[in-house]
Amino acid sequence: MKKEKKGIRLDHISKIYKDPKTGKDFYAVKDTSLEIEPGSFVTLLGPSGCGKTTTLRMIAGFESPDEGEIFLGNEAINELTPNKRDTAMVFQSYALLPHYNIFDNVAYGLKLRKVPKEEIKERVTRILELVELSGMEARMTNQLSGGQQQRVALARALVIEPSVLLFDEPLSNLDAKLRVSMRTEIRRIQQEVGITAVYVTHDQSEAMAISDKIIIMNKGVVAQMGTPHEIYYHPNSEFVADFIGEANFLKGKMISHDDKVAQIEVDGLPITVAYEKNMKEGNDYTVVLRPEAASLSEKGGVPCTVELSRFMGSYQNYHVRVGNTLVKLEEHNPKNKRIFEVGEKCTLVFEPTSVHVL
Amino acid sequence: MATRQGASLDRKKLMADPIMVSTIVVLIAFLTLFILYPLAILLVDSFVSDSGLTLDVFKRIFKIPTFKTAITNTLKVGFLVGIISTAVGLLFAYVEVYVRSNKFMGGLFKVVSMLPVVSPPFVLSLSMIMLFGKAGIITRHLLGIYDNSVYGFWGIAIVQSMTFFPVCYMMFRGLLKNIDPSLEEAARDMGASRSKVFTSVTLPLLLPGIGNAFLVTFIESIADFANPMIIGGSYDTLATTIYLQITGAYDKPGAAAMAVVLLCITLLMFAVQKYYLEAKSTATLTGKASRQRMLIEDKSVRLPLTILCGAIALFVIIMYICVPIGALFPTWGYTFFPLTTKWFQLIFTRYKGFKAFKDSFMLSVIAAPITALLSMIISYLVVKRKFKGKGFIEAVSMLAMAVPGTVLGVGYIRGFSGGVFHTGFLQGLYGTGAILVIVFIVRSLPTGTRSGIAALRQIDKSIEESAYDMGANSMKVFTTVTLPLIKDSFLSGLVTAFVRSITAISAIILLVTPQFLLITVQINEFAEKGSYGLACAFATLLIAVTYTAVALMNLFIKHFGTSRKIKEEY
Numbered sequence: 001m002k003k004e005k006k007g008i009r010l011d012h013i014s015k016i017y018k019d020p021k022t023g024k025d026f027y028a029v030k031d032t033s034l035e036i037e038p039g040s041f042v043t044l045l046g047p048s049g050c051g052k053t054t055t056l057r058m059i060a061g062f063e064s065p066d067e068g069e070i071f072l073g074n075e076a077i078n079e080l081t082p083n084k085r086d087t088a089m090v091f092q093s094y095a096l097l098p099h100y101n102i103f104d105n106v107a108y109g110l111k112l113r114k115v116p117k118e119e120i121k122e123r124v125t126r127i128l129e130l131v132e133l134s135g136m137e138a139r140m141t142n143q144l145s146g147g148q149q150q151r152v153a154l155a156r157a158l159v160i161e162p163s164v165l166l167f168d169e170p171l172s173n174l175d176a177k178l179r180v181s182m183r184t185e186i187r188r189i190q191q192e193v194g195i196t197a198v199y200v201t202h203d204q205s206e207a208m209a210i211s212d213k214i215i216i217m218n219k220g221v222v223a224q225m226g227t228p229h230e231i232y233y234h235p236n237s238e239f240v241a242d243f244i245g246e247a248n249f250l251k252g253k254m255i256s257h258d259d260k261v262a263q264i265e266v267d268g269l270p271i272t273v274a275y276e277k278n279m280k281e282g283n284d285y286t287v288v289l290r291p292e293a294a295s296l297s298e299k300g301g302v303p304c305t306v307e308l309s310r311f312m313g314s315y316q317n318y319h320v321r322v323g324n325t326l327v328k329l330e331e332h333n334p335k336n337k338r339i340f341e342v343g344e345k346c347t348l349v350f351e352p353t354s355v356h357v358l
Numbered sequence: 359m360a361t362r363q364g365a366s367l368d369r370k371k372l373m374a375d376p377i378m379v380s381t382i383v384v385l386i387a388f389l390t391l392f393i394l395y396p397l398a399i400l401l402v403d404s405f406v407s408d409s410g411l412t413l414d415v416f417k418r419i420f421k422i423p424t425f426k427t428a429i430t431n432t433l434k435v436g437f438l439v440g441i442i443s444t445a446v447g448l449l450f451a452y453v454e455v456y457v458r459s460n461k462f463m464g465g466l467f468k469v470v471s472m473l474p475v476v477s478p479p480f481v482l483s484l485s486m487i488m489l490f491g492k493a494g495i496i497t498r499h500l501l502g503i504y505d506n507s508v509y510g511f512w513g514i515a516i517v518q519s520m521t522f523f524p525v526c527y528m529m530f531r532g533l534l535k536n537i538d539p540s541l542e543e544a545a546r547d548m549g550a551s552r553s554k555v556f557t558s559v560t561l562p563l564l565l566p567g568i569g570n571a572f573l574v575t576f577i578e579s580i581a582d583f584a585n586p587m588i589i590g591g592s593y594d595t596l597a598t599t600i601y602l603q604i605t606g607a608y609d610k611p612g613a614a615a616m617a618v619v620l621l622c623i624t625l626l627m628f629a630v631q632k633y634y635l636e637a638k639s640t641a642t643l644t645g646k647a648s649r650q651r652m653l654i655e656d657k658s659v660r661l662p663l664t665i666l667c668g669a670i671a672l673f674v675i676i677m678y679i680c681v682p683i684g685a686l687f688p689t690w691g692y693t694f695f696p697l698t699t700k701w702f703q704l705i706f707t708r709y710k711g712f713k714a715f716k717d718s719f720m721l722s723v724i725a726a727p728i729t730a731l732l733s734m735i736i737s738y739l740v741v742k743r744k745f746k747g748k749g750f751i752e753a754v755s756m757l758a759m760a761v762p763g764t765v766l767g768v769g770y771i772r773g774f775s776g777g778v779f780h781t782g783f784l785q786g787l788y789g790t791g792a793i794l795v796i797v798f799i800v801r802s803l804p805t806g807t808r809s810g811i812a813a814l815r816q817i818d819k820s821i822e823e824s825a826y827d828m829g830a831n832s833m834k835v836f837t838t839v840t841l842p843l844i845k846d847s848f849l850s851g852l853v854t855a856f857v858r859s860i861t862a863i864s865a866i867i868l869l870v871t872p873q874f875l876l877i878t879v880q881i882n883e884f885a886e887k888g889s890y891g892l893a894c895a896f897a898t899l900l901i902a903v904t905y906t907a908v909a910l911m912n913l914f915i916k917h918f919g920t921s922r923k924i925k926e927e928y
Binding site for chain 2: 060093
């Protein structure tokens with residue numbers, strides 16, 4: 001694409017709504033500042049009601065921020081209406097125009113821009129090729145499958161060559177298998193075109209698979225922003241750790257440390273974790289343990305009791321009691337491993353570096 | 359909380375869209391000038407005299423004995439008509455939704471459901487007089503009763519009930535179809551008999567709907583002008599009393615005060631219906647029928663109900679057919695054969711039938727597209743956009759529904775005959791065809807807006823947003839997306855507006871000037887004089903025009919309407 005890539009900057013953005021039941025105001029998005037780099041694929045991830053869609057709709061221009069300013073490249077765009085903004089959105093419900101065929105749907109934005117007929121034809125053909133829908137130009141939207149409709153929606157957004165593509169949970173209406181293949185597709189096309197993309201979803205695996213960066217939102221504020229790797233292995237809060245993947249939280253006090261490891265006492269049991277400089281003895285810490293990061297053994301490690309053991313195919317699922325805390329574990333490839341039964345006493349083993357301390 | 363820029367940003371965005379802003383401004387001006395202002399002037403006229411605020415006018419009109427009788431008459435008729443229409447409407451809906459029926463009954467029901475759309479005023483009154491009057495075909499010629507009087511309370515009540523029950527039937531049909539059959543099956547399963555199910559499950563679920571239907575009919579009944587005019591005889595209702603106060607007693611302030619009284623009654627009913635019952639009736643029945651209902655096959659239930667409905671439906675249909683036939687009798691009530699076309703010849707030769715047809719037709723043809731477009735624009739703004747003044751637009755266009763035509767007519771006389779606020783501004787409007795067209799528009803706007811809003815609510819908001827996002831401005835979104843998607847609703851709004859306009863009488867009769875001959879006014883005039891042959895001939899003309907319009911619309915929608923496929927998706 002010839003066009004210069006643009007990033008997006010949100011500068012202390014807030015959106016206030018009135019609660020329809022109580023009549024009180026509340027922040028749907030609160031004092032949010034973000035920087036989205038040109039050409040990157042950024043996902044807004046969070047539970048429903050966290051403000052991710054509101055943020056996206058403010059970028060598109062459908063909602064107006066109550067505080068702060070939104071920049072597209074270097075231009076402040078708060079006062080621009082959606083039709084004047086150089087963004088294009090892919091909607092959850094596809095939002096194709098049902099009275100037009102595929103060609104006219106894709107050509108709609110170009111016609112509004114008064115692009116010459118010849119060029120429209122050429123560009124629509126090219127973009128339909130990109131989304132692998134060549135030959136479907138004359139079909140009506142309802143003659144397409146959900147996945148195909150979503151591709152049309154994507155083509156329609158891409159063809160006007162916007163600076164930024166916005167996705168509002170675009171895959172949530174598709175079945176599970178199609179979702180997986182479509183997200184790969186969306187990522188491929190974004191890379192090929194090299195466009196800045198902001199993607200809203202509540203599906204964490206989708207976010208992990210597709211993004212350069214993930215922004216986790218909770219109750220209107222950004223909880224954490226980082227690469228999928230950072231977010232998974234270095235969550236900055238229990239909320240983030242719990243929201244991305246599964247996590248066990250072991251709470252205790254740090255009792256001692258050396259240069260490499262520290263001991264945290266959880267319910268009277270010492271747990272060894274990697275030591276980091278800012279940790280202090282006597283402080284409270286939470287150890288985040290991913291279910292796949294530990295395994296059960298007969299000796300060594302932290303003593304525990306098995307409370308649930310079930311075969312799930314690709315892994316053996318355990319619930320074990322460590323002190324007073326219940327820990328969920330996934331022992332992968334269980335075929336050739338020793339299986340522990342309910343009631344057995346055993347030990348929990350993991351590398352100090354494979355847990356994260358909050 | 360910090361200063362909110364959201365609202366001001368929304369405003370700036372709106373202002374960046376001049377077409378949208380001017381549309382809103384024009385709309386608000388139109389609604390204010392032609393709905394709110396005429397009503398306001400009625401209040402001003404009846405409360406303000408040269409010596410300031412006063413209740414004198416009200417004191418005076420309440421001393422007129424006929425006025426007080428008119429109030430009780432109106433309420434009595436309204437009450438009875440409300441009850442009969444609701445009951446018969448419920449019966450029809452129940453039989454259609456719950457009882458297995460055959461093709462013939464299905465056809466009858468379909469005709470009955472179409473009647474309210476194409477029911478010209480006077481028609482039922484005329485056939486009532488023709489069949490049951492002093493010289494009625496049934497009363498005198500079949501039964502030999504020579505002194506039967508259809509004029510008065512019972513005449514009005516029966517005719518109005520026949521006019522309005524189809525509306526109730528349509529309302530109940532929608533509600534009953536929304537009751538999940540498993541609710542009733544559960545009751546049956548626990549041992550309730552069929553009648554117990556009806557009284558303990560179906561009826562309680564319908565209760566708010568019944569109240570709703572009753573009030574809607576009540577309002578229609580007390581606002582009705584045409585039927586009491588023809589068949590009321592000396593039994594005056596508020597609508598006719600107001601009319602006579604203006605045309606007979608030339609007492610305009612008195613008529614204004616009477617109009618205020620009538621308006622207060624309808625507004626009160628409307629408020630209860632709109633804000634209390636309507637919300638309740640939809641709240642209790644939000645469920646969608648999960649599957650087909652088991653229809654009642656039991657003969658002991660099926661036969662009596664079917665026969666009763668069939669008899670009523672046939673009777674109503676016969677009443678409608680009577681008028682065209684009546685137009686062919688040589689002397690009404692005395693000689694029936696040989697049938698003659700002399701009345702039709704007369705209306706076209708001596709009584710300017712062609713001009714009446716042309717005037718009625720032209721004014722309605724002008725009013726209909728404006729009404730349809732306006733109501734679609736209002737629905738679009740109300741459903742899809744947010745801006746200040748939206749509440750006002752919605753409220754005022756719905757308010758027009760509660761305003762009886764007679765009240766509006768008096769309001770226009772008082773409001774425009776001397777110009778706006780008697781200043782002479784816009785005085786030129788009074789007595790022209792333009793003001794008649796405006797009345798037509800105002801009278802049909804609520805119906806169109808209501809169906810437009812219902813149609814637009816079905817359309818996913820993001821479809822319009824996507825167009826907006828692609829770079830279309832409001833105007834483009836409306837013309838390339840919204841309007842094509844609600845084409846069917848637009849078309850039926852167009853025809854409904856046309857039919858309502860060409861059959862309108864109550865407000866128009868007060869405002870029409872001799873330069874315009876309207877069919878409905880002609881019917882009234884000849885029926886008043888007792889020239890029933892001529893009245894029937896004019897009414898037949900009206901029926902022909904309206905049915906043709908509706909038939910054309912159905913044909914058009916079938917061939918050029920929104921494709922079925924699109925509909926299936928939503």
